[in-house]
Amino acid sequence: MSGETQEKRVGIVLVSHSAAVAASIAEMAAGLAGGSDAPIRAAGGNPDGGLGTSPELITEAAHAVDQGAGVAVLVDLGSAVLTVKSLLAEGDELPDGARLVDAPLVEGAVAAVVTASTGADVDAVVQAASEAYDYRKV
Amino acid sequence: MSSSEPAVEHVLDTPFFHRWLTAAAASVTRDAARLTELDSAIGDADHGTNMQRGFAAVAEALDKERPGSPGAALVLAGRQLISKVGGASGPLYGTLLRRAGKALGDAEEITPQQLTDALRAGVDAVAQLGGAAPGDKTMLDALLPAVDELAGGGSFTAAAEAAEQGALATTPMLARKGRASYLGERSIGHQDPGAASSALIVAALTEAVR
Numbered sequence: 001m002s003g004e005t006q007e008k009r010v011g012i013v014l015v016s017h018s019a020a021v022a023a024s025i026a027e028m029a030a031g032l033a034g035g036s037d038a039p040i041r042a043a044g045g046n047p048d049g050g051l052g053t054s055p056e057l058i059t060e061a062a063h064a065v066d067q068g069a070g071v072a073v074l075v076d077l078g079s080a081v082l083t084v085k086s087l088l089a090e091g092d093e094l095p096d097g098a099r100l101v102d103a104p105l106v107e108g109a110v111a112a113v114v115t116a117s118t119g120a121d122v123d124a125v126v127q128a129a130s131e132a133y134d135y136r137k138v
Numbered sequence: 139m140s141s142s143e144p145a146v147e148h149v150l151d152t153p154f155f156h157r158w159l160t161a162a163a164a165s166v167t168r169d170a171a172r173l174t175e176l177d178s179a180i181g182d183a184d185h186g187t188n189m190q191r192g193f194a195a196v197a198e199a200l201d202k203e204r205p206g207s208p209g210a211a212l213v214l215a216g217r218q219l220i221s222k223v224g225g226a227s228g229p230l231y232g233t234l235l236r237r238a239g240k241a242l243g244d245a246e247e248i249t250p251q252q253l254t255d256a257l258r259a260g261v262d263a264v265a266q267l268g269g270a271a272p273g274d275k276t277m278l279d280a281l282l283p284a285v286d287e288l289a290g291g292g293s294f295t296a297a298a299e300a301a302e303q304g305a306l307a308t309t310p311m312l313a314r315k316g317r318a319s320y321l322g323e324r325s326i327g328h329q330d331p332g333a334a335s336s337a338l339i340v341a342a343l344t345e346a347v348r
Contacts, residue, residue, distance in 0.1 A: 046224030047191075052184070053228070055221050078317060079226035085267055086220055086229035090236075 011065025019045035029109040038116035039065035070097035070122025107132035158346035163193035176331040180318040192223035212239025237263040275311035277332035301340035305333035
């Protein structure tokens with residue numbers, strides 16, 4: 001058996017007001033991570049498929065990526081932030097160990113997927129995503 | 139001398155809460171176009187549609203599940219709003235009602251004072267969730283004056299008036315929270331849609347009284 005350190009991967013959920021944005025970032029992050037085995041799911045758009053936030057999609061995605069090592073939920077803004085906060089306050093809707101990550105969505109998603117694919121724990125994944133705020137571009 | 143009972147004007151039982159929330163649903167439906175119009179000036183023009191969808195789900199769930207206490211009715215309504223609205227008003231109004239419902243516990247009838255305390259707990263939770271303060275041009279600017287009015291012994295009618303005045307008072311304010319805050323100075327001169335819908339929900343209390 002090849003070392004017990006984290007056979008399970010931290011799951012990652014990407015929440016955007018736009019279904020297309022969330023799906024594309026998921027695809028891009030997985031692609032840039034190169035052969036990552038970290039589970040990642042997009043939860044974009046409102047319940048009618050328009051721009052907005054769907055708690056049902058978020059909850060479904062969080063359970064789908066949950067391997068028991070925690071779930072990092074990255075969000076864009078406004079109702080996405082408030083919805084995940086209120087789901088966490090509810091206590092029983094998201095899997096145990098689900099965390100709202102304070103991170104930029106695109107850069108944070110790449111950092112989270114790369115980190116999660118190494119078998120890092122949820123604290124490390126959350127930290128890596130949050131540190132994406134510090135990548136200055138000029 | 140037998141103890142003089144305080145003049146409790148209304149029995150606040152489960153049917154009262156059913157009537158309140160149903161009246162709120164009718165009210166946001168009636169005013170959906172106005173709410174969306176307010177939101178198109180400083181938001182993303184979906185507030186009326188979102189509130190209508192959310193409160194329609196509330197009315198439907200109440201009819202179907204027939205919650206057995208005022209607290210259960212509010213918790214059910216809050217959960218529906220969080221699930222169905224699709225905008226920031228979902229978690230905000232959902233938190234308001236759910237937290238108020240939890241504060242009421244399982245009691246089958248409650249006093250106006252208990253309702254006031256529960257609403258206060260709900261409004262505090264909204265402020266915490268959204269990180270807003272009075273004067274930031276948000277729903278709090280309508281809700282807080284209403285709760286203050288009730289806490290001072292005011293009637294539902296007086297609370298509704300306080301909420302309406304609070305909503306109107308958001309017009310000259312600079313938005314500090316939500317999408318409208320991106321507009322900076324250009325948010326001035328428009329009434330906050332969330333404050334407007336809050337005033338409708340408070341006003342629906344007057345329709346629930348029998």
